[in-house]
Amino acid sequence: MTVSGVLIVIMAVLFACGVYAMLERSLTRVLIGFLLLGNAANLLLLIVMGEPGLPAFFGDADKDEFSDPLPQALTLTAIVITFAVSAFLLALIYRTWQLGQADTVADDEDDVALRAPDHAAEEDALDDEVEVEDADDEISSDFIDVSTSPITVLHHVDHPAIDDDAPTDAPDASPDAPGDGPNDKGTDA
Amino acid sequence: MSALIPLLVMLPLLGAAVALVAGRRRRVQIAASVTTLTAVVVIASILLGAVDASGTPVAVSVGGWPIPFGIVLYVDRLSALLVGVSAVVLLAVLLFSVGQGYADGDDDTPVTIFHPTYLILSAGIFTAFIAGDLFNMYVGFEILLVASYVLITLGGTESRIRTGVVYIVVSLVSSILFLAAIAMIYAAVGTVNMAQIAERMAQLPASTQLVLHLMLLIAFAIKAAVFPLSFWLPDSYPTAPAPVTAVFAGLLTKVGVYAMIRTETQLFPSSDVNTLLLIVGLATMIIGILGALAQAELKRILSFTLVSHIGYMVFGLAIATPAGLGAVAYYIVHHIVVQTTLFLAIGLIERRAGSTSILKVKGLMRAAPVLAVLFFIPAINLGGLPPFSGFIGKYALFDAAAQVGTPLMITLIVGGIITSLLTLYVLMRAWNLSFWREDDEPDEAELETLDRVAYLKGAPAAAVQTERRAIPKIMTAATAGMVAVTLALTVFAGPLYDLCARIGEGISHPVHLSQLDEEAGQ
Numbered sequence: 001m002t003v004s005g006v007l008i009v010i011m012a013v014l015f016a017c018g019v020y021a022m023l024e025r026s027l028t029r030v031l032i033g034f035l036l037l038g039n040a041a042n043l044l045l046l047i048v049m050g051e052p053g054l055p056a057f058f059g060d061a062d063k064d065e066f067s068d069p070l071p072q073a074l075t076l077t078a079i080v081i082t083f084a085v086s087a088f089l090l091a092l093i094y095r096t097w098q099l100g101q102a103d104t105v106a107d108d109e110d111d112v113a114l115r116a117p118d119h120a121a122e123e124d125a126l127d128d129e130v131e132v133e134d135a136d137d138e139i140s141s142d143f144i145d146v147s148t149s150p151i152t153v154l155h156h157v158d159h160p161a162i163d164d165d166a167p168t169d170a171p172d173a174s175p176d177a178p179g180d181g182p183n184d185k186g187t188d189a
Numbered sequence: 190m191s192a193l194i195p196l197l198v199m200l201p202l203l204g205a206a207v208a209l210v211a212g213r214r215r216r217v218q219i220a221a222s223v224t225t226l227t228a229v230v231v232i233a234s235i236l237l238g239a240v241d242a243s244g245t246p247v248a249v250s251v252g253g254w255p256i257p258f259g260i261v262l263y264v265d266r267l268s269a270l271l272v273g274v275s276a277v278v279l280l281a282v283l284l285f286s287v288g289q290g291y292a293d294g295d296d297d298t299p300v301t302i303f304h305p306t307y308l309i310l311s312a313g314i315f316t317a318f319i320a321g322d323l324f325n326m327y328v329g330f331e332i333l334l335v336a337s338y339v340l341i342t343l344g345g346t347e348s349r350i351r352t353g354v355v356y357i358v359v360s361l362v363s364s365i366l367f368l369a370a371i372a373m374i375y376a377a378v379g380t381v382n383m384a385q386i387a388e389r390m391a392q393l394p395a396s397t398q399l400v401l402h403l404m405l406l407i408a409f410a411i412k413a414a415v416f417p418l419s420f421w422l423p424d425s426y427p428t429a430p431a432p433v434t435a436v437f438a439g440l441l442t443k444v445g446v447y448a449m450i451r452t453e454t455q456l457f458p459s460s461d462v463n464t465l466l467l468i469v470g471l472a473t474m475i476i477g478i479l480g481a482l483a484q485a486e487l488k489r490i491l492s493f494t495l496v497s498h499i500g501y502m503v504f505g506l507a508i509a510t511p512a513g514l515g516a517v518a519y520y521i522v523h524h525i526v527v528q529t530t531l532f533l534a535i536g537l538i539e540r541r542a543g544s545t546s547i548l549k550v551k552g553l554m555r556a557a558p559v560l561a562v563l564f565f566i567p568a569i570n571l572g573g574l575p576p577f578s579g580f581i582g583k584y585a586l587f588d589a590a591a592q593v594g595t596p597l598m599i600t601l602i603v604g605g606i607i608t609s610l611l612t613l614y615v616l617m618r619a620w621n622l623s624f625w626r627e628d629d630e631p632d633e634a635e636l637e638t639l640d641r642v643a644y645l646k647g648a649p650a651a652a653v654q655t656e657r658r659a660i661p662k663i664m665t666a667a668t669a670g671m672v673a674v675t676l677a678l679t680v681f682a683g684p685l686y687d688l689c690a691r692i693g694e695g696i697s698h699p700v701h702l703s704q705l706d707e708e709a710g711q
Contacts, residue, residue: 022362027354034361041368048376070258071375074324078368081331085361088338092354099347105358106351 003047011047014040027093027103031086038082045075190239191249193232194262197272197319200225200232201312208304218304219287225308226280229315233273240269241688246695248321248705256705257382261321263705266692267518268318271447274522275318278439278529279311281671285533286432288663289540302339310336310436317444321705323371323456324381326448330367330412334360337441340433341425348428356425363411370404377401383455387699391459398460405452406462413445415503416473419496423480426495427488431536434488438495439529443521446502453506454514454696466507467597474500474608481615485645487535487545490619491528494571494612498524501608504601505586508593515693516585519686523578523678527567530671534564537668538623543657547619548645552628557660561624563668567675568620572613578678581686583609618642 014036021033049071054061056069093103100106204225211217240247246265250256264272286303313333320326338360342353375381377397378389390398407418414422422442426434453466477497484490502524505517535545541557542550554561570577587605590598626638678685 022358030358034365037361037365041365041372044369044372045375048372070381071372074371074375074381077324077328081328081335084335085331085338088335089357092338092342092350092357095342095345096350096354099345099350105354 007047011040011043025104031089042075045071194249197315201308205305205308222304229276237269257385260325262319263321271318281667282432282436285664285667288661306336306339322382341429352425352428359421363408367408384700384702384705402457402460409445409448413442414496416476423492426492435529435532438532439525455699458699463507463509470500470503471604478608478611485548508589511693511697512589515690516589518692519689520582523582526675527571530567533668540658547622550623551626554624568616573609581682
């Protein structure tokens with residue numbers, strides 16, 4: 001089986017870049033890393049197909065002249081799956097942005113509490129939750145300190161319960177009416 | 190008979206479609222989900238009976254392609270048993286969540302997607318269990334994973350998004366590894382059909398086999414939460430809604446274990462990494478249970494015991510004798526049922542007491558005596574106290590290991606016994622603090638009790654304090670039903686264990702392509 005060396009190099013670079021990007025805290029970069037990894041895996045499937053040949057199941061040539069159709073089918077399936085997961089990740093990133101105005105993965109407060117056991121031990125165990133400072137200074141979003149959200153939601157109504165600064169195109173909606181909620185709830189689902 | 194097999198996947202998907210279209214008509218949704226899962230339970234029992242009676246597995250080639258080329262669904266005793274048990278568990282958890290939904294009056298909240306997603310999750314689990322080729326198994330994994338992403342971030346609250354992100358990113362990495370491993374296996378042997386892989390794999394050089402073998406094992410070990418790839422589980426499971434956590438804890442890790450079993454027995458019978466698996470299994474057991482010791486929050490405690498008990502399954506798999514594999518099959522069934530029941534019981538505790546921290550919850554014995562029983566029985570079962578199924582499963586594992594009798598096996602047995610005792614200690618500590626402590630206990634006695642667990646003061650606090658609410662009957666009934674199933678595993682341990690022994694005997698020889706052909710031809 002002969003394969004193209006260029007393809008192999010590209011695949012290796014894609015895998016390396018993908019892993020590197022996925023190690024980032026910013027979810028947007030995780031998404032990019034995932035896309036690179038997905039493409040690297042698809043390329044790997046194409047490489048294992050071997051030498052390209054005639055379209056399979058078409059015409060009547062010698063059977064050695066046809067391309068191997070199975071990796072193509074596998075690649076198509078994998079592309080669809082990657083697509084669906086990317087869409088979900090985008091929704092997740094937007095939700096993270098809405099909640100915290102950042103797209104980074106926050107530290108687990110419990111982990112932070114465990115790391116400083118002396119601090120935690122002073123608290124009475126019967127008291128309420130251990131207060132932990134948010135590690136805000138570690139946030140490394142590309143959008144930090146930008147006053148506008150990257151996306152304007154049409155017909156989005158400001159809702160007091162949701163802590164975001166997403167621009168609204170209906171800013172005059174009465175903020176005292178919690179009944180405005182349905183719109184928000186619908187999009188949050 | 191073979192016509193029934195595709196139904197295991199099609200019915201849940203069809204049910205999901207109906208539930209999605211039904212939208213906000215909750216009764217239709219519930220009816221669709223319950224009917225679908227009940228039908229799967231029935232079909233799985235029929236298949237199990239038929240496969241067990243005839244002794245030959247059933248294979249069906251979907252779409253009519255000749256067998257090594259098309260998608261093959263393959264049901265042997267192990268698949269049929271696991272599909273059946275999963276369907277029962279899924280059904281019970283569904284009833285539990287229905288009860289919860291009714292009580293909370295969630296007609297307005299956006300959980301119309303819960304039922305469809307839940308059914309798609311079921312379809313993914315069943316697909317993974319009956320896949321006859323590696324790529325179809327990958328598709329099954331993806332179906333269940335994508336559904337689980339939605340379920341773990343249900344409602345989109347801040348804590349769920351945070352923990353969900355950890356879960357999702359880790360799962361993505363495992364999926365890509367799996368896909369890359371499939372591509373490399375295809376490059377090496379030119380097929381993705383498991384039976385054909387088994388035939389051709391033996392002709393490859395041992396080093397190539399080892400690389401492919403380890404790649405697959407790593408991908409599955411992440412899913413199964415085997416140490417050192419288990420870090421994500423205690424972090425991400427506890428924040429999800431109680432029914433979701435219950436079903437994840439019971440089933441999703443077991444799908445990973447099932448895939449590891451197929452890898453070891455079917456794909457790479459001639460490549461031997463059993464020593465590695467034994468060491469990893471020991472580490473999983475011990476480190477998992479030590480993690481549970483340091484926790485004061487019920488869901489976290491259980492998540493760590495879950496990791497710890499995956500170690501037993503890896504242990505049994507690495508024994509690699511028919512007796513060991515049979516013991517694993519029994520242990521998986523036991524663990525699916527018991528772990529889910531415990532999470533359901535904790536869902537009830539959370540509801541009744543408004544918290545899941547064992548330092549805060551108290552006086553439940555007087556307030557909810559039924560709940561005390563519902564938590565106690567699965568707890569001592571998981572701890573491995575005779576005569577329950579946990580004891581039978583562990584005894585079978587240790588017995589199989591003792592028959593091999595190498596020093597490493599003896600170490601594993603000792604490690605297993607220590608883990609079992611620590612599990613019992615952890616769960617009884619939780620039970621004592623939450624149930625035996627009096628609500629109106631005088632301060633001194635209370636402080637004295639808490640002094641004894643003073644080392645827990647630094648432990649992570651319970652997530653959220655919720656209001657105390659009454660428990661709807663249907664939730665109690667669903668949990669009680671699951672407890673009854675755990676008891677049934679004990680009462681009917683004889684026939685079930687015989688079945689598992691036959692499973693161990695059956696899967697210890699890889700299936701060959703010619704067998705599949707014959708079966709599909711019938």
